Amino acid sequence: MCRSCGAIVGAGEAQCAVCGATTSVTAPPKHAPVDRETLKFARAVLSRPYKFTIILLIANLFVFLLMWESSGLTAQALWQEFPEPVLIAYGAKLNSLINEQHQWWRFVTPMFVHVNLLHVGVNMYSLWMIGPYVEKLYGSAKFVVFWVLTGIAGVVASYLTVRPNLPANTLGRFLFKNQDVASAGASGALFGLVGVLFVFGIKFRRELPEGFKRAFGTGMLPIITLNLFIGYLGRGFIDNAAHVGGLLSGAALAVLVQYRRPGERAGIAATWRVLQIAALALVVVSFFKIAQHMNIPQVPSSAAQSTQANNPNEQIFVRYSKAMNEGQEVLSEVIHDKEVSHVGNAVQNLQSAPPLDSKADELRSRLLALLIKAATAGTSSPSPEPGQKLPRKTEQGLKEEFAQWRKDYDEWLKGAARVYNGPAQ
Numbered sequence: 001m002c003r004s005c006g007a008i009v010g011a012g013e014a015q016c017a018v019c020g021a022t023t024s025v026t027a028p029p030k031h032a033p034v035d036r037e038t039l040k041f042a043r044a045v046l047s048r049p050y051k052f053t054i055i056l057l058i059a060n061l062f063v064f065l066l067m068w069e070s071s072g073l074t075a076q077a078l079w080q081e082f083p084e085p086v087l088i089a090y091g092a093k094l095n096s097l098i099n100e101q102h103q104w105w106r107f108v109t110p111m112f113v114h115v116n117l118l119h120v121g122v123n124m125y126s127l128w129m130i131g132p133y134v135e136k137l138y139g140s141a142k143f144v145v146f147w148v149l150t151g152i153a154g155v156v157a158s159y160l161t162v163r164p165n166l167p168a169n170t171l172g173r174f175l176f177k178n179q180d181v182a183s184a185g186a187s188g189a190l191f192g193l194v195g196v197l198f199v200f201g202i203k204f205r206r207e208l209p210e211g212f213k214r215a216f217g218t219g220m221l222p223i224i225t226l227n228l229f230i231g232y233l234g235r236g237f238i239d240n241a242a243h244v245g246g247l248l249s250g251a252a253l254a255v256l257v258q259y260r261r262p263g264e265r266a267g268i269a270a271t272w273r274v275l276q277i278a279a280l281a282l283v284v285v286s287f288f289k290i291a292q293h294m295n296i297p298q299v300p301s302s303a304a305q306s307t308q309a310n311n312p313n314e315q316i317f318v319r320y321s322k323a324m325n326e327g328q329e330v331l332s333e334v335i336h337d338k339e340v341s342h343v344g345n346a347v348q349n350l351q352s353a354p355p356l357d358s359k360a361d362e363l364r365s366r367l368l369a370l371l372i373k374a375a376t377a378g379t380s381s382p383s384p385e386p387g388q389k390l391p392r393k394t395e396q397g398l399k400e401e402f403a404q405w406r407k408d409y410d411e412w413l414k415g416a417a418r419v420y421n422g423p424a425q
Contacts, residue, residue, distance in 0.1 A: 107152050162180050
């Protein structure tokens with residue numbers, strides 16, 4: 001915390017980015033160069049409270065702790081990833097549940113759900129660094145509305161970009177996903193706050209002191225660029241569509257909304273107070289719906305792990321599911337990216353996966369047939385060159401067969417998960 005203006009200063013930074021004052025305890029503060037106009041503005045604005053930033057931070061951590069408890073309180077769950085059934089039970093976004101079961105609340109709850117300790121740690125640190133600025137500049141009511149609306153916008157963008165049949169190119173792999181997997185995290189809302197500060201600095205640049213011009217507006221571009229680049233590098237597991245959706249929605253809101261200038265009274269228009277209450281009510285109702293539909297498979301605690309090891313049905317189901325998931329990913333690569341280098345391993349793993357029941361064996365056989373058909377279509381060679389184009393008719397047929405297979409597999413999986421994840425007999 002800067003001693004001169006009260007702004008939040010990152011660890012290890014020698015100077016406040018807002019007012020320019022030194023943060024070193026050894027340097028004599030009386031000789032530190034301080035922009036007086038910036039200091040006056042900062043003290044007027046940054047002395048305001050930021051209670052809802054703290055409330056949101058606590059709410060996210062509370063949900064995370066509940067998810068960890070449901071995952072068995074193991075260190076492995078903290079550092080790797082919570083089981084997918086736990087993510088879904090606590091409100092992660094899954095298109096199939098929204099489309100088929102009309103679980104609309106999954107557009108709201110994902111912004112409070114995180115997959116592991118690193119995920120929640122990075123996002124909550126970002127909230128602690130960015131949230132207070134937005135809340136102090138715009139007030140608590142507008143801040144809450146910004147958080148909820150941009151978080152929803154990020155989830156909607158993620159929902160719209162699940163396109164299994166869309167051809168993959170550089171932009172496509174960055175924004176679009178060819179599989180419907182559980183998606184969660186507060187980063188869409190966080191990008192929304194970044195979009196707010198970016199537009200704030202540009203929109204009000206004529207009235208802002210120099211320190212605030214440096215901190216916001218174009219000063220946010222390095223943060224935006226770096227995070228989008230990280231998203232590009234991790235495009236296989238980072239939901240970039242949610243980030244972009246949050247960023248653009250936050251920027252759009254900041255274009256329309258005024259901030260509370262220094263000296264303005266603390267009163268707030270009734271409209272914003274109503275919107276704040278409506279936003280909070282939407283979050284509460286959404287989690288109430290999650291509680292109504294919650295069905296968490298029993299995940300053993302560390303004290304009960306020996307019991308899990310003695311459940312052969314569950315172990316067989318996990319091995320079978322892993323082989324089937326890998327087969328789906330490889331088939332998608334063949335269809336969309338013409339990448340056939342992993343087909344051999346996928347086929348071998350499917351063939352060696354343990355049998356479960358007649359329907360499971362039928363689904364496995366169909367997936368094997370699709371893999372072989374996709375890898376050899378349009379050529380007499382069993383190992384076609386990567387990038388070789390499939391005949392258009394064959395490619396469309398494969399996509400339709402794969403889509404039907406996935407529908408049948410998902411339907412079987414719903415019942416099988418309950419049967420094979422049950423207690424050992």
